[in-house]
Amino acid sequence: MCTTDEAQAFDERARVLGNEQVGPRLYKITLDAPRMARSVRPGQFVHMQLTGFEAHILRRPFSVYRVLPESGAVEIIYQTVGEGTNYMTGYAPGVECSIMGPLGHGWQPCDGKLLIVGGGVGAAPLFMFAEELAKSGHPFEVVLGAQTESMLVTRGDYAALLGREAVLATDDGSVGHAGFCTEPVRAQLATGEYAGVFCCGPEPLMRAVAGIAREAGVACWVSMEKRMACGVGACLSCVVETHEGKRRSCVDGPVFNAKDVVW
Amino acid sequence: MVMAVNMQVNLGGLIMPNPVTDASGTFAAGREYAAYCDVSRMGAVTTKGVSLNGWEGNDAPRIAETPSGMLNSIGLQNPGVAHLCEVDLPWIKSQGVPAIVNVSGHSLEEYVSVVEALEADGQADAYEINISCPNVDAGGLTFGTHVPSVEAVVSACRVAATKPMIVKLSPNVTDITEIARAAEASGADAISLINTLLGMAIDAKTRRPKLARVVGGLSGPAVKPVALRMVWQCHNAVKIPILGMGGIMTGEDAIEFMLAGATAVAVGTANFVNPHAVNDVLDGMIEYCERFGVSDVNELIGGLQC
Numbered sequence: 001m002c003t004t005d006e007a008q009a010f011d012e013r014a015r016v017l018g019n020e021q022v023g024p025r026l027y028k029i030t031l032d033a034p035r036m037a038r039s040v041r042p043g044q045f046v047h048m049q050l051t052g053f054e055a056h057i058l059r060r061p062f063s064v065y066r067v068l069p070e071s072g073a074v075e076i077i078y079q080t081v082g083e084g085t086n087y088m089t090g091y092a093p094g095v096e097c098s099i100m101g102p103l104g105h106g107w108q109p110c111d112g113k114l115l116i117v118g119g120g121v122g123a124a125p126l127f128m129f130a131e132e133l134a135k136s137g138h139p140f141e142v143v144l145g146a147q148t149e150s151m152l153v154t155r156g157d158y159a160a161l162l163g164r165e166a167v168l169a170t171d172d173g174s175v176g177h178a179g180f181c182t183e184p185v186r187a188q189l190a191t192g193e194y195a196g197v198f199c200c201g202p203e204p205l206m207r208a209v210a211g212i213a214r215e216a217g218v219a220c221w222v223s224m225e226k227r228m229a230c231g232v233g234a235c236l237s238c239v240v241e242t243h244e245g246k247r248r249s250c251v252d253g254p255v256f257n258a259k260d261v262v263w
Numbered sequence: 264m265v266m267a268v269n270m271q272v273n274l275g276g277l278i279m280p281n282p283v284t285d286a287s288g289t290f291a292a293g294r295e296y297a298a299y300c301d302v303s304r305m306g307a308v309t310t311k312g313v314s315l316n317g318w319e320g321n322d323a324p325r326i327a328e329t330p331s332g333m334l335n336s337i338g339l340q341n342p343g344v345a346h347l348c349e350v351d352l353p354w355i356k357s358q359g360v361p362a363i364v365n366v367s368g369h370s371l372e373e374y375v376s377v378v379e380a381l382e383a384d385g386q387a388d389a390y391e392i393n394i395s396c397p398n399v400d401a402g403g404l405t406f407g408t409h410v411p412s413v414e415a416v417v418s419a420c421r422v423a424a425t426k427p428m429i430v431k432l433s434p435n436v437t438d439i440t441e442i443a444r445a446a447e448a449s450g451a452d453a454i455s456l457i458n459t460l461l462g463m464a465i466d467a468k469t470r471r472p473k474l475a476r477v478v479g480g481l482s483g484p485a486v487k488p489v490a491l492r493m494v495w496q497c498h499n500a501v502k503i504p505i506l507g508m509g510g511i512m513t514g515e516d517a518i519e520f521m522l523a524g525a526t527a528v529a530v531g532t533a534n535f536v537n538p539h540a541v542n543d544v545l546d547g548m549i550e551y552c553e554r555f556g557v558s559d560v561n562e563l564i565g566g567l568q569c
Contacts, residue, residue, distance in 0.1 A: 009298045011538060049536065057483050057536050058328045100299070100538060227324045229333065229535045232299075234291035236311075236340050237326040246319060246340065251295075 009103055009232070012036050014048075016095040017073060019088070023153040025080045026121065027089055028065070034072030036101055040064050042129035043106025043223060043255050046074070047231035049098040053087050059100065060084050061228050061250070063125030063200075065154075074099075077124035077153065103231050104254045110219060112195025113139040115188055117209050119181060119201020120146055123154040125223055126200050134161045141188060142166035145181025145201070149174035182208045189216040196220070199258075210258035220258035224249050268552040269559040270545075272306070274527045275452030275504050276427035277361060277389040279306035282560060283517065283545045286482075286508045286531030287312055287365035287391060287431070288337065290541075292351035293358065299538035303358045304545060306527060310351060312367040312393050315376050317343030321398060327464040327473035332483030332510070333532060334462055336398045336476040339367050344380045352386035361388035363429065367396060371406075371416055378423040388427075391506075392420050392451075395433030395458035397480045404461075407433045413445040421450030429506055432456040432497075434486075439493045440500035447501045454497060455506035455529065457490045483532040484510040491523050498524020498565050512540070514547015521563040 014033035022028045036046060047059040066075040080086050091097075107129040114133065116126050123144050133140045144166045146152045152175070158166045167184045168176025177184050182205070188194065189212060199209040200223040213220035226238035226249040233251035240249050241262035247253065270281035284307040290296060293308040302308060320340025327334045341347075347364065355362040364387040368374035374392065381387045394407035394416055406412045417430055430446040432439060434457040443454050459480025464473040472478075490509020497505055507525025510532070511517050517528040533540035552560060 011299060055331050056328055057331060057532065058326075058333060059536065098537075227326050229326050229335070230289070230295070230538075231535075232295040232538065234295040234311075235289060235326075235335070235535065236320060236337050237323075237335065239320070239323050239325065239340070241323075 009101055010035065011098055011100045013096050014074065014099045016091045016093050016097070018093060019091045021089070022077065023151045026077065026151060026153050027080070028075060028077050029088065029091065031074045031076070031099070032072055033074045033099060036099060037067040037069050037072045037074050040067055040074065040102040041106045042132055043125055044102040044104050045125075045254065046076070046099040046101035047103055050084055050087060051095055051097045053084065056084055058229055059231060061103070061231060063223070065124040065127055066131070067128065077121060079121040100231055104250055105252070107198055107221065107255055109133060109138055110196045113141070113193050115185065115194050115197045116140060116142045117181060117185055117197060117199040117201070118142070118144050118154065119199070119205040120151065122201030122223070123158070126198060127154055127157060129198065130158065130161055143169065143181050143184045143188065145169040145205070147171045180205065180208070182212060185209055186212050189213065189218055194218050206258070207263045210261070210263065213258065221255050222258050222261065223254045224256055224261070225254065268549055268557065269561070270549065272526050272561060273504070274389070274427065274506060275429060277307065277363070279361060279527055281306040281545055282521065282527040282548070283541055284309045284363060284506070284527060284529050285534060285541055286529040287393065289531040289534045292347070292355055294354050296534065296538055300542045303360060305360050305541055307361040307363050307388070308355045308358070309363040309391060309529060310347060310365055311341055312339045312365040312396065313341050313344050313347045313377060314339065314367045314369070315344055315373050315380070317341055317346070322475040324473065324475055327479070329462070329464055329481065330485060332481055332485030334464055334474060334479035334481055335459070336474045336479035338398045338476070339396055341367070344377050348380070348384040348386060352384070356386055362386060363389045363391050365391045365393050365431070366420070367393045369399070371419055374416055375419050375423050378420050382423060382425060389429060390420070390424055390426060391429040391431050391455055392417065393431045395431050397433070397435060397459060397461045397478070398476065404433055404435060407442065408436050410441060410445045413442055414449045417446050417449035417451055427452040429453040429455050431458055433458045434489060434493055435461045440496050443497040443501045447503050451503060453504045453506060453526070454501065455508065456497060457486065457493050457509045460486055460489065482510070484512055486510050487516065491519060494520055494525050495523040495567065511544060512536070514544050514551055517544050517548050518551050518563060521560070522565070522567045524565040524567070526564050
């Protein structure tokens with residue numbers, strides 16, 4: 001088990017460098033935030049105040065997709081799910097927003113071959129982790145699922161890391177396995193090669209993957225997203241039910257061992 | 264040359280180096296915000312509500328954003344008074360600031376037991392008796408909305424409490440001055456207001472409530488006009504000092520509360536928006552005093568010119 005040196009959190013003025021649509025209801029925003037780019041670890045998130053949207057007072061938590069420490073850029077892939085993310089799509093380069101971070105406990109590799117499972121926009125918070133595994137020569141495979149091919153927006157970047165295509169699944173069968181990505185996950189784990197599963201996506205998917213991993217006797221970690229206010233562990237809004245009681249997604253998570261979660 | 268402004272206030276016997284504390288439940292016991300703000304510059308740290316043996320709190324979702332505000336139904340999740348005394352109060356004291364402990368209970372006896380435990384521990388500098396939480400089924404709001412139960416809880420806590428005792432009032436009443444007078448007559452050294460306004464939010468698409476508990480407490484800038492009105496009413500109704508709160512985001516907001524009659528102010532929901540709000544509010548107050556030639560912040564208390 002690696003140890004992390006998760007940095008002390010801070011808040012930083014981030015300037016929008018780019019904000020482009022990358023798929024249906026999917027966008028990638030690139031922020032100039034040099035300190036954050038140097039500090040954030042795989043699976044951690046930033047808490048963003050939406051400039052110009054102050055009547056909606058709460059910050060929005062976003063997992064980081066990728067950082068470019070040399071240029072100071074932080075990339076976030078987001079899906080428009082409500083008024084805040086819809087408003088964000090209008091941000092032009094130059095807009096400045098306050099971001100807090102790096103927040104939460106991210107992904108920690110375990111020894112042996114690892115399976116990364118990203119459902120929908122949940123593929124994004126796993127990318128930095130995959131990058132780190134690739135860099136250190138840690139063996140891993142990637143399963144990506146989405147409703148349809150055009151929503152597999154991280155597919156190219158994962159393929160570049162792997163040197164080949166990830167295992168794909170689409171609900172409509174437009175590419176890869178036709179159906180949820182749970183079947184490819186089951187098939188991968190049936191090989192007996194894996195020591196750990198790392199899953200992010202809609203909660204029903206994470207629950208299903210956690211169940212498959214448990215049946216296969218493989219450890220599994222999931223990233224739990226809950227409605228959040230403070231982001232620092234103070235307000236107790238974002239609690240996750242665990243076998244040890246209610247835990248805060250923002251500081252005790254967002255990554256939890258799936259066996260601790262009360263599904 | 265910039266003159267030195269006196270910011271020290273006396274909240275019912277609690278000497279605060281400046282008028283700014285946090286609103287209970289928005290700041291934990293301060294440590295979570297220490298990376299973002301200087302807790303040692305606060306007038307006091309007000310802790311999250313504490314019960315005798317701890318509570319699990321309500322199911323999620325526990326919050327919902329609403330126009331210029333938010334609803335919460337956390338349900339006073341807390342690990343109990345022993346944990347507070349062991350872990351949180353030493354940290355607050357290490358910052359060199361007074362600790363106001365928010366006291367909660369499901370029964371009159373529980374409130375008293377918590378105060379007794381805090382008295383025995385000795386680290387708390389003041390108590391804020393929470394008879395106004397809208398998010399628990401027993402205790403909380405049920406104690407704070409009619410005069411006889413206010414009198415019973417406050418009198419019972421008074422017997423146990425040697426430290427300054429602040430009683431936190433609910434806005435969810437017909438006449439808040441009646442409750443304020445009852446608290447004063449029963450031995451409160453100060454009152455704090457407002458707790459959150461009971462509200463709800465509905466998702467029309469799913470036809471479901473946005474909070475698991477259906478109803479919750481409204482806070483944030485949306486409630487500020489209601490809070491100012493109630494602080495002003497209570498200032499005209501009682502002699503004990505007031506800790507004013509409700510939607511304070513800036514130093515100027517805080518000044519408005521002092522003009523309405525508050526001796527000190529609490530910053531709540533603003534912490535979620537701006538993690539150094541408690542420092543920024545104080546800086547804004549000092550700036551106001553300097554700009555308007557106020558040499559002592561106490562001059563502002565109740566200074567509203569109608």
